[in-house]
Amino acid sequence: MLEKTFDPKTAEPRLYEAWEQSGAFAPTDDPNAEPFSIVIPPPNVTGSLHIGHALNNTLQDVLIRFERMRGKAALWLPGTDHAGIATQNIVERQLAEAGNISRRDMGREAFVEKIWEWKAKSGGTIVNQLRRLGASCDWSRERFTLDEGLSAAVRKVFVQLHKEGLIYRDKRLVNWDPHFQTAISDIEVEQREVDGHYWHFAYPLEDGSGEIVVATTRPETMLGDTAVAVHPDDERYKHLVGKAVRLPIVNRPIPIIADEYPDPEKGSGAVKITPAHDFNDFQVGKRHNLPVINVFDDFAKINDNAPEDYRGLDRFAARKKVVEAFEALGLLREIEKTRHVVPHGDRSGAVVEPYLTDQWYVDAKTLAGPAIKAVEEGRTVFEPRNWDKTYFEWMRNIQPWCISRQLWWGHRIPAWYGPDGKPFVAETEEEARAAAREHYGRDETLKQDEDVLDTWFSSGLWPFSTMGWPDKTSDLARFYPTHTLITGFDIIFFWVARMMMQAIHFTGEVPFKRVFINALVRDAEGKKMSKSKGNVLDPLELVDEFGADALRFTLTAMSGQARDIKLSRQRIEGYRNFGTKLWNATRFCQMNGCARAEGFDPAALQVPLNRWIVGEAARTSQAVTKALDGCGFDEAAGLLYRFIWNVYCDWYVELAKPLLNGEDAAAKAETQATAAWALDVILTLLHPIMPFLTEELWVQTAGEGAARNHQGFLMTAPWPKLGEDLIDKAAEAEIGLIIAAVSEGRSVRAELNVPPGARPDLLVIEASPAQRDVLERSAPVICQTLRVASVQMAERAPDGAIPFVVEGATLALPVAAFIDLAAERARLTKEIATLASDVERTAKKLGNADFVARAPEEVVEENRERLAEAEAAKAKLEAALQRLSGVG
Template identity: 80%
Template structure:
């Protein structure tokens, strides 16, 4: 017999070990099996499991377990990303905490060795955490973005794209982090709204005829100004276009140019142009062939392009000094307070600078064209489809991609420079030396580029480099293109789009047939989780408290693509209770002798209750199969919940009790066999979502009756494929009538506060002969479940009876002797009035456009939910009032 309850703490590690040791995570070797592959969005090697990871990886695991059980050669390929800047930062901080010298004093080689040491000791944390969640990845194929195989792929891609003219070196603006002294991607920039100022500076005209006033939030950049721009249609300044102003402090003459970028409605309408320190100004500078004057060094200090008094000053110290000097020169025309958005490094937390440097770039516009076409043609589909619009908007406006980083941890750029600056891009140093020899006619010393590649460059190759490319491996031939990518919307631009570009360019096929974008996980009120708010839910804590299955089921059931997930401990506890309910149902089946029968055929069942259950099982299996195949994870989980809890545990088990305790041996044996068969199907269907609990129950029930066709672990069992002919319309109608009679009767009793001890008869007032016979035959079940004394057919109901109609049958409960009808009517009238007042208040609030616009999103949603709940409760009470009015 089963233990009293399921203990996740002891069962989960034992079961996971059994799965892994069985080889179940690896795809089948059967050459006839249809390949189905998923590549994991590689978590940072520095990372630990957060709730977003838990959702994303749960959905991947649900899908891969499902397809594996369907007989496909299912590969879920895991791995981690070297996460350049994040990992370098972790190790630098670790060295500082230990009192060691910094990386620059240590030197590149020694520092990189330290990172590899850290990776060996701590880099696998998140992988082990994914195991705790139940992730059935094929760990034998685990990859790391700095593996030698993946590194070879990176070098080949870089060299080929360079030879095709799609990778080039250019001096352009980048996001520069002065703390880490590196370019960073847009993804690594956090836009923060802060308090600031507009300083209004007067620039004197060269001819002494006046001045032009500009406003800036970054006074220090004026040291690099190379023009003032005005709108070509701005009548105030048309006469000044072509003239020059003398830049205060610096003394440089700069032109006044006409450009659409200047906004006549903003500030004075004149704007200072600093091409080396502003992305918009850079484009203005290109249009007008302006000098690009960089006035900062790598550390954010003023360099020697500025007047000597400013050289070496921190940018913000220089800001204060410039403002003071403008004031001293009587050229400060005003200071205006403002709130504005300032870019910060998401890891360093300091202000990021637009910075002009020599970097390596990818011509993303060319690579984007076939990637756009692949989605337009349907070769790759986004689910939900509306994310295609987001993808298209970005891809059709894509900018050159800066791929170089001034770090030491990462893929070193395969470019070597000769003594005259000539560049040799090759996959190996030996090949570069040979190219240099051919170029110079002799051996010359070469120096490799100091930079490494953006982490997203290597991640863009993930779907094919992990399968062995550039070698022609069996895995590559079998599993590329992969089938489904499950990921978050926040990296559509930075990862999904780049994988599409590189996959099509190097493999002549899009890397995915489908891209499923999962929801965001928020707290119970709908607010975004953050440490500062103290509302973060740690998935490992939740697994410790409730078990992995409860968390998995919650995330799956709430993962509807159209909404965010409002996660709470109460929800997870509720789904843990679902697991307990299933455990108790199996326990009940064991205690009542339910066991697999030799040669049992569900199509031959005769008892209406069993025929109904068989049909419901078939419909559920078909619906869950469709839902999982379509990535409708919430539909699958909710369908399983309804069938397992509501139909099987609640209705079937309760309706079966009189049969199991009765004297009809044939009906009893058939019911026992049907229950055992249905439980096997339930466990199989539930396995992808709740793998631990179902595997344990599968094992615990292995010896009940005849052996199963599949004698091994449930993870390797075949997915149920039940024929439609198992459905029985007549049995469905019969059991639907019985369930409706009981369910609606319970609602009547509850709404009118009929005591549980009261046992009135259930009166059949109007019904055809067949319906009356069905209800009479089900009298034992109805009596027990509705707490009535029996089922009686009558010509009319006595006074004080509460009528209700189900499936076209009029039933009645004579309750006048158990309750005071007048008192109940007064109570219900008062409750309806209270609910009506609450509905009016909430509706008025939601009808206020100002409230909806200003209130936090979670507060508005809370009010909408309250309104819907109040309206439903009011309708229910009004129906009860109506029945009281009909009481004879």
């Protein structure tokens, strides 16, 4: 017999260990099984499980468990990303705390070795946390982006793209983190709104005829100005275009140019142009062939390109000195306070600078063409479909991809430089030396490029490099292309697009057939989770509190909420209660001798209730299968919740009690067998979402009855295939009438405050002969579930009776003897008035365009929900009052 409650803390680790040791996570070696593969978006090796990971990996696990049970050779390939800047930062910080040691003190080789030591000790944290969530990855195939196999793939790709002219060196602006002294990607830049100033500076005209005023939030960059730009249609400045100003402090003449970039309506309409320190200015500079003067060094200190008094100053000290100098020169016209967005390094917290450096770039535009075409032609589809617009927008406006990073941890760029700076790109140093020997006619000392590759470069190869490419492995032949990628919308460009570009270029095939974009998880009010707000929900704490299954079901059930999932502890607790409901139903079945019968045939049942539950199981099985097949995770969860809680646990179990306790031995035996069969279907369908609870129930009920013999784990049991032939329309109509009568009767009792102990009769006023027959035969169960004294046929409803219609039949409950009619009318009238006031107030607020435009999105949505709930409650009470209107 089952324990009274399910204990996740003891069951989950026991079950997971059994699954993993059995080898059940690996794809079947049946050569006839259809392959189905997904690759995990590799979490950073530095990471720990956050709620976004929990959502993403739950959905992947639901899908892989579903396809595994459908008999496919299902592979979920796991792994982690070396996370260059994040990992290097952790080890550098530890070294500094341990003894104020810097990586440069240690040297590159010793420092990298120290990182490998850290990885061996701490790098598996998130992998173990995924196990706690129930992730059924094939851990025997686990990969790491710095594995030798993946590293070889990276070198091959780099060398080939370089030979094809698609990788090259260039001097361009990058996001520069002066704390780490490296270029960083856009995704590593955090835009923060801060208090700042616009300083309005006057630049005197070279001919002494006046001045032109520009405004800037970064006065220190004026040391690198090479022009002042005005809009060509701005009448105020047309006569100045082609003239020059004398750049204050620097004392350098710079031209006044006409360009579309300045906004005549903003500020003075004139802007300073600093091509080396602003992305927009860089483009203006290219259009007008302006000099590009970099005035910062790698630490964002002023370099030797600036006047001597400023050299070596930190940028912010230089800012203060520049402002003071303009004031002293009488050229500071105004200081205007402002709130503006400033880019910061997401890990260093340092203000990021647009910085001109030599870097390695990929010609992303050329690679993007085939990747765009693949989505246009439907070879890869996005779900939801609207995300392809985001993909196209990014891809059609793609810029050269900066792939070099000034770090020590990562894939070192396979380029070696000769004494004259000529690069030799090769997969190995030996090949580079051979190329250099051929070029110079002798052996020369070569020095390898100090930089490493952007981690997105190696993770962009993930779907095929993890399967052994460039070798022609059996995994590559069987499981590539992969089927579905599940990921967040924020990395469509950074990862999805780059996998598409590189996979098509190197394998000739798309890396995946479908991309499912999962939602973002926010708090219960719809706000972004952050430690500073104190609203972060830790998935591991939630697993400890409610069990992994409750969290998994919550995330799955809510995964269809567009971009955002509003997560709360109350929801997770509610779905834990759902699991408890199923546990208790299974205990009920055990206590009532429900066990699978040898040769049980669901198509041969005689009892209408049993034929009905079989039909409901078949319909649910078909709908859940269709939903999961189309990544309708939330729809599948909703279907299962309804079938398990409402249909099986509430109605079937309740309506089966008279049969299980009755004198008809044949009906009892059939009901016991049917209850067990339907429970097996439930456990199988629910398993992908709630694997621990269902596996435990499968194991615990395996020994019930000699005829019941579960073979192996539930996770490897076959997925139900239940046909339309099991849906019995006559049984549906019969049980539907009973359920409708009880449900509507309960509503009447609840709305009119009929005491629970009151036992009125249920009167059948008008009904077809078949309906009368059903209601008469079902009188015992109706009396028990509706709490009525009897079911009686009547010609009309007597005074004091509340009529109601179900399935075309008119029934009535005589309740006047049990309630105070006048008091009930007064109560309902008062509650309706209160709700009407709420509806009016909330509708007025939502009708205010200014409120809808200015209020946070979550506040507007909360008001919409409040209005809908109030309107529904008001309608329900008005219907109840209407029922009472005819009662004397």
